[in-house]
Amino acid sequence: MGRRSLWESMRMSGRSIAGSPVRAALTALGVMIGVASVISLVALGRGAQEEVAGGLQQLGSNLLIVYSGEPRGTALVRTNTSNIRPTLTETDLETIRGLPADMITYVAPATTANAQLKYENRNTVSTVIGTTPEYTEVRNLRPAYGEFFSESDVDSRSSVVAIGMQVYRDLFAPGTDPVGQRIRVNGISFRVVGVMEEKGDAAQDNSVLIPITTYQRRVSGDSNYAMIAIQAASPDVMRPLQATIEEHLLRLHRLPSMESADFYVANQLDLLATVEGVAGTFTLMLASIAAISLVVGGVGIMNIMLVSVTERTREIGVRMALGARRRDIISQFLTEAVLIALAGGLIGIAIGVGGSWAVTEFARIASHITPISIVAAFGFSIFVGLFFGGYPAWRASRLDPIEALRYE
Amino acid sequence: MITMTDVSKEYRMGAETVHALAGVSLQIDGGDFVSIIGPSGSGKSTLMNIIGCLDTPTKGSYRLADEPVEGLSADRLAEVRNSAIGFVFQTFNLLPRLNALENVELPLVYAGVPSGERRATARELLDRVGLSDRVRHRPNELSGGQRQRVAIARALATKPRVLLADEPTGALDTRTGSEIMDLLEELNRDGTTLVLVTHEPELAERARQVIRLLDGRVA
Numbered sequence: 226m227g228r229r230s231l232w233e234s235m236r237m238s239g240r241s242i243a244g245s246p247v248r249a250a251l252t253a254l255g256v257m258i259g260v261a262s263v264i265s266l267v268a269l270g271r272g273a274q275e276e277v278a279g280g281l282q283q284l285g286s287n288l289l290i291v292y293s294g295e296p297r298g299t300a301l302v303r304t305n306t307s308n309i310r311p312t313l314t315e316t317d318l319e320t321i322r323g324l325p326a327d328m329i330t331y332v333a334p335a336t337t338a339n340a341q342l343k344y345e346n347r348n349t350v351s352t353v354i355g356t357t358p359e360y361t362e363v364r365n366l367r368p369a370y371g372e373f374f375s376e377s378d379v380d381s382r383s384s385v386v387a388i389g390m391q392v393y394r395d396l397f398a399p400g401t402d403p404v405g406q407r408i409r410v411n412g413i414s415f416r417v418v419g420v421m422e423e424k425g426d427a428a429q430d431n432s433v434l435i436p437i438t439t440y441q442r443r444v445s446g447d448s449n450y451a452m453i454a455i456q457a458a459s460p461d462v463m464r465p466l467q468a469t470i471e472e473h474l475l476r477l478h479r480l481p482s483m484e485s486a487d488f489y490v491a492n493q494l495d496l497l498a499t500v501e502g503v504a505g506t507f508t509l510m511l512a513s514i515a516a517i518s519l520v521v522g523g524v525g526i527m528n529i530m531l532v533s534v535t536e537r538t539r540e541i542g543v544r545m546a547l548g549a550r551r552r553d554i555i556s557q558f559l560t561e562a563v564l565i566a567l568a569g570g571l572i573g574i575a576i577g578v579g580g581s582w583a584v585t586e587f588a589r590i591a592s593h594i595t596p597i598s599i600v601a602a603f604g605f606s607i608f609v610g611l612f613f614g615g616y617p618a619w620r621a622s623r624l625d626p627i628e629a630l631r632y633e
Numbered sequence: 634m635i636t637m638t639d640v641s642k643e644y645r646m647g648a649e650t651v652h653a654l655a656g657v658s659l660q661i662d663g664g665d666f667v668s669i670i671g672p673s674g675s676g677k678s679t680l681m682n683i684i685g686c687l688d689t690p691t692k693g694s695y696r697l698a699d700e701p702v703e704g705l706s707a708d709r710l711a712e713v714r715n716s717a718i719g720f721v722f723q724t725f726n727l728l729p730r731l732n733a734l735e736n737v738e739l740p741l742v743y744a745g746v747p748s749g750e751r752r753a754t755a756r757e758l759l760d761r762v763g764l765s766d767r768v769r770h771r772p773n774e775l776s777g778g779q780r781q782r783v784a785i786a787r788a789l790a791t792k793p794r795v796l797l798a799d800e801p802t803g804a805l806d807t808r809t810g811s812e813i814m815d816l817l818e819e820l821n822r823d824g825t826t827l828v829l830v831t832h833e834p835e836l837a838e839r840a841r842q843v844i845r846l847l848d849g850r851v852a
C-alpha cells in the first residue's frame with residue numbers, strides 16, 4: 226500500500242469515525258480501559274517491586290550476616306537474637322576481620338537481648354544490641370541527634386547507649402534533649418549519647434545500642450557473639466566471600482559441612498533475588514490481568530466493526546462498483562479499526578499515567594511508569610486494531626458487489 | 634466495443650436452477666446508444682451487471698473493448714469497472730456522508746489520482762451537469778434530479794467509454810426524468826457509449842438500438 230492510499234484510507238476512516246463519534250468512543254472505551262489498566266497495574270507492580278528492593282537496600286548494602294545456630298526463616302536481619310545460643314567466637318571474628326580488603330569493607334559483631342528500659346517514671350520494652358561503631362556502617366544507621374558511641378567507649382567498656390527513635394518517643398517527652406540523660410537498661414544505668422535516625426524498620430527503631438564489651442560484661446557474661454554483620458566490598462564478591470567465611474568457620478569449629486554447622490550466613494543477594502522474583506511474578510500477573518482486558522477491548526472492536534460492515538454493505542457495494550479493489554476495502558476498514566484502537570490506546574496511556582501518578586500522589590502507593598510499558602501499550606493497541614479489525618475488514622472485502630449493492 | 638456470444642447466467646436455488654440469462658448474444662459499437670427493455674424478472678439487471686463487470690457469465694463469452702472478461706481476477710474486474718465503466722443507478726447510490734464533490738472524486742481515489750487533480754476534475758464534471766453551485770452539498774441536501782446529476786458526474790469521473798444506466802429515471806418524476814434523459818443523450822452525442830435499462834417503451838425508443846429481453850432471451 227502506497228503512502229497516498231494510506232493517507233486516503235485514513236481520511237475515509239476519519240470521515241466514518243466523525244460520522245458516528247459516540248459509537249467510535251464506546252468502541253475505543255474497551256481498549257482505553259485495557260491500556261490504562263496495563264499501564265497503571267504494571268506501574269504499581271514495578272513500584273511495589275522497587276519499594277521492597279529499596280527497603281532491602283535500606284538494611285545496608287552488600288550485606289552478609291553470620292548467625293549462630295541453624296538457619297531460621299528467610300529474614301536477612303534478625304534484630305532480636307535473644308533466643309539463640311551464641312556460637313561465634315572472638316577467633317571467628319578476628320579471622321573474618323583478617324580477610325582481604327578487596328572482599329570486606331566493614332565487620333561488626335553483635336549480640337542482642339530483650340531489655341526493660343526506664344527513664345524517670347517511664348518504661349518501655351526494647352531490644353539491647355551490643356556491638357561496635359562499625360555496625361552503623363554495615364547497617365546504614367546514622368544518628369539523628371548526638372552521636373553513636375566510639376571505639377574508645379568499646380575499649381573502656383563505657384556505660385553509654387545510642388537509642389532508636391521509637392525508644393526516644395516512648396521514654397522522653399516531646400522536645401526533650403535526651404543526650405546526656407541517664408536511662409536504665411535492665412536496671413543498669415547508661416548515659417544516652419545519641420538518637421538514631423528512623424529506619425521505618427520497627428525492630429531497629431525500637432532498639433538500643435551499647436558497646437559489645439559493656440554488653441558482655443554487664444548484660445550477658447557470654448564472650449561469644451550471636452552474629453557478625455559484614456559489608457562486602459562489592460556485590461560481585463558476596464558469593465565468594467560467603468563461601469570463604471563458611472570454609473574458615475567450619476575449620477575453626479571443626480565441622481565437616483554446612484549441614485551440621487552451628488552457624489549460617491544470610492546473604493542479601495539471596496533475599497533480593499527472592500523478593501525480585503516474587504515481585505516480578507506479581508507484576509506479570511497484574512500485566513496479564515490487564516492484557517485480558519485489552520483482549521476484551523479488542524473483541525469489542527471486532528463486534529462493532531462487524532456491525533459496521535453489515536450496516537455499510539451498500540456503501541461497500543457502491544465503492545466496489547466504482548472500482549475499489551479488495552485491498553482498498555480491507556485497508557479502509559482496517560485503518561478505521563486501528564485508528565479507533567489507537568485513539569483508545571492514547572487516551573488509555575494518558576489515564577494510566579495520570580492514574581498511577583494520582584495513586585502515588587494521594588494514596589502514597591508506590592508506582593513506577595516505565596517507558597517500555599508505554600511503548601508496549603502503544604504497540605499493543607495498534608496490534609489489537611489490526612488483529613480484531615482484520616476479520617471484519619476481510620469480510621467486507623469478500624462481499625459480492627451485486628449482493629452488496631442490492632442490500633437494503 | 635461490447636460483444637456477447639451466447640451468454641448464460643444461472644442461479645441455483647436449492648434443487649432448481651434459475652436461468653436469469655439463457656444464451657444472449659449482442660453487439661454494441663463504440664458511441665452507440667442501446668436500450669434494454671423487458672418485463673420485470675426478464676434478466677435486464679443481470680445483463681447489465683455482466684456488461685458492467687460486476688458479475689461474470691456462467692456460460693458464453695463476453696469481450697469488452699476486444700478484451701475477454703472471463704477469468705479476470707476480482708481485482709482486475711475492479712480496475713476494469715473503475716476505468717472503462719460508469720454506473721448510473723436507479724436509486725443514485727451516493728455515499729450519504731460525502732458531499733457532491735467528494736462523491737464525484739471517489740472513482741478517482743481508486744484510480745490513484747492525486748487529490749488536487751481529483752478535485753479539479755470533479756468540479757469540472759459537476760459544472761458540466763449543472764451543479765457548480767452545489768459542490769458542498771450532501772446527498773440529503775439535494776433533490777432527486779440533482780442527486781442523479783451528481784451520480785452521472787461520478788460515473789464520468791474516470792472518462793469511461795461505456796455508461797451503464799439501470800432505470801436512471803425510475804425514482805424521478807416525469808419532468809426531472811426527461812431532463813436526466815436529455816443529459817444522458819447529450820453525453821452519448823459527445824461520444825460515450827450509452828446502455829440504458831428501462832421498462833418504459835417511450836424511453837427505450839429514444840435509443841438507436843433496442844434489445845428486448847424476455848425470460849433471459851433476446852426476443
Ligand SMILES: Nc1ncnc2c1ncn2[C@@H]1O[C@H](COP(=O)(O)OP(=O)(O)O)[C@@H](O)[C@H]1O
Binds near residue numbers: 644651674676
Ligand atoms: N442472486 C440471485 N439468485 C437467484 N436468482 C436470481 C438472482 N439474481 C437474479 N435472479 C433471478 O434472475 C432473474 C432475472 O433477474 P433480473 O436480472 O434482476 O431481472 P430484471 O432486472 O429484468 O427485473 C429473476 O428471475 C431473478 O429472480
Ligand SMILES: [Mg+2]
Binds near residue numbers: 677678
Ligand atoms: Mg432490475
